Amino acid sequence: MKVLVINSGSSSIKYQLFQMPEEQVVCAGLIERIGLETGAIHYHSDNVSIKDEQGVENHRVGLEKVVNLLLDEKNGVIKSTDEIEIVGHRVVHGGRFFKQTTEVSNEVKTAIDQLFSLAPQHNPANLEGIKVAETIFTKAKQVAVFDTAFHQTIPAKAYTYAIPTKFLNNNDIRMYGFHGTSHKYVSEKANEYLGKQNTKLITIHLGNGCSITAVENGKSIDHSLGFGPVTGLVMGTRCGDIDHTLIFYLVNNLGYDIDEVNALLQKESGMLGLTGFSDLRDIEAEAAKGNKTCMLALDINAYRVKKYIGSYIAAMNGVDAIVFTAGIGENSFLIREKVCSNLSFMGIELDTEKNNIRAKSLKEIHTENSKVKVLVIPTNEELEIAKQSFYLI
Known part of the structure; x- marks a missing residue:
């Protein structure tokens, strides 16, 4: 099964295509400096390494360029976008709504939107990546993986701020934590090693x-x-x-x-x-x-x-x-x-x-x-x- 991972930042898109469950990297790349005149497109597979310096107007254009590279007759790795069955998206802030990885629905997108104020540099770009991917990979399941999810096990004594409790109860003001995907990955690797x-x-x-x-x-x-x-x-x-x-x-x-x-x-x-x-x-x-x-x-x-x-x-x-x-x-x-x-x-x-x-x-x-x-x-x-x-x- 082919799984495309999209890490959509405020001005960049990291992507990797995996063959799962073998965990084989089929190709990988980066679209950087989106919205600027001096953008760049990177694409790497077993057969080729490409860097194309050009302006990338927005995230939709960026993802379309990724798809064109994936489908390219000479250097591409798929024949159709239908070959990609899952698109996994990094979403920085899941707030109190998401304690685990979640399949994207309209309700999930609404919740990500509601959290814009908590991660204004990240969540809007993350949601834009999801919406664009839905229009391009129409047969794929869209999945959101939240940076904050790994830290949902932190106990109340650690995540609660010593301010009036109404702000926690009414406004969800608390410690959430980030980089959870990275911390989860390396802690599991460490446990395997130990x-x-x-x-x-x-x-x-x-x-x-x-x-x-x-x-x-x-x-x-x-x-x-x-x-x-x-x-x-x-x-x-x-x-x-x-x-x-x-x-x-x-x-x-x-x-x-x-x-x-x-x-x-x-x-x-x-x-x-x-x-x-x-x-x-x-x-x-x-x-x-x-x-x-x-x-x-x-x-x-x-x-x-x-x-x-x-x-x-x-x-x-x-x-x-x-x-x-x-x-x-x-x-x-x-x-x-x-x-x-x-x-x-x-x-x-x-x-x-x-x-x-x-x-x-x-x-x-x-x-x-x-x-x-x-x-x-x-x-x-x-x-x-x-x-x-x-x-x-």
């Missing part, structure tokens, strides 16, 4: 967006992102944890309006705000040259992760393994080293030589004497979406 399910794990997703999750016996029990995807760790452009009185100070004392503050905290803060760079590779390169601002920013980034590790070990009364994943987590030797330094009291000891070896599959980076395993596990959100969609249908 050979047991009754584990205590800390999974650390470090990319442009960052989050950390306490996973006990395969279930999320605490998480760093909250009502929206801004709290917790220091991110590429998002601030992570701050004192909320800063918001009022910016408005009341420095003359910012609330929309400017929102943009400041989401798009101009994090590593970008600290250094002027949002890409960690640039920051590490500058730090290596002696740039003290970048050196400090790396220390701030790692220190925030370290604090969460400590709190989650306390919450679970121990930990079996720590898992690094996503672009930075998988590739930054330096961040992993800084995060794991001076944690020997907790039984965490990093092997520097192992840490500095690049690998595309699961690897251990702890010493032989480390009581806690430290793992690097490449995430694969598209495969996880394909699996959940396939087994649902």
Whole structure:
């Protein structure tokens, strides 16, 4: 069975076509910078790798270009759109409505629409991807996989904010959590590797967006992102944890309006705000040259992760393994080293030589004497979406 996975972002579309249940990638690609004149289309299969730089007007045009590539007489992988039986969609925010993967219906689309205000940069694009796919893949089952679903097992003591309970009861204001598809995937891989399910794990997703999750016996029990995807760790452009009185100070004392503050905290803060760079590779390169601002920013980034590790070990009364994943987590030797330094009291000891070896599959980076395993596990959100969609249908 062919399952097409669509990850429709605000200005991009990631896609992968899988043969299931074999989990074989038939082709994959990316449409980037949608709506800009300088767009690009990427397409990869066993036989060909294509990059075509051209403007892509909107998501509908983008998906139509994906279909044209899939059907191309020379480089395509299908003869008809009817060959695709399931289309799996990443949806960032499921709110309280969705605790698991769900087949798309009019009611589901309405609920996703109602959650626009909770994920304004993501849910509208996710819903647009669903609507466009319905018109193109008319015989396929459309399935929504929610980033928040994995975190629905978090207990009330962890997801409830200490504000008047009417806001939880009447307005569903609570911690929801994100990157759930990634955390679920790598925690399952870690359990497979450890050979047991009754584990205590800390999974650390470090990319442009960052989050950390306490996973006990395969279930999320605490998480760093909250009502929206801004709290917790220091991110590429998002601030992570701050004192909320800063918001009022910016408005009341420095003359910012609330929309400017929102943009400041989401798009101009994090590593970008600290250094002027949002890409960690640039920051590490500058730090290596002696740039003290970048050196400090790396220390701030790692220190925030370290604090969460400590709190989650306390919450679970121990930990079996720590898992690094996503672009930075998988590739930054330096961040992993800084995060794991001076944690020997907790039984965490990093092997520097192992840490500095690049690998595309699961690897251990702890010493032989480390009581806690430290793992690097490449995430694969598209495969996880394909699996959940396939087994649902």
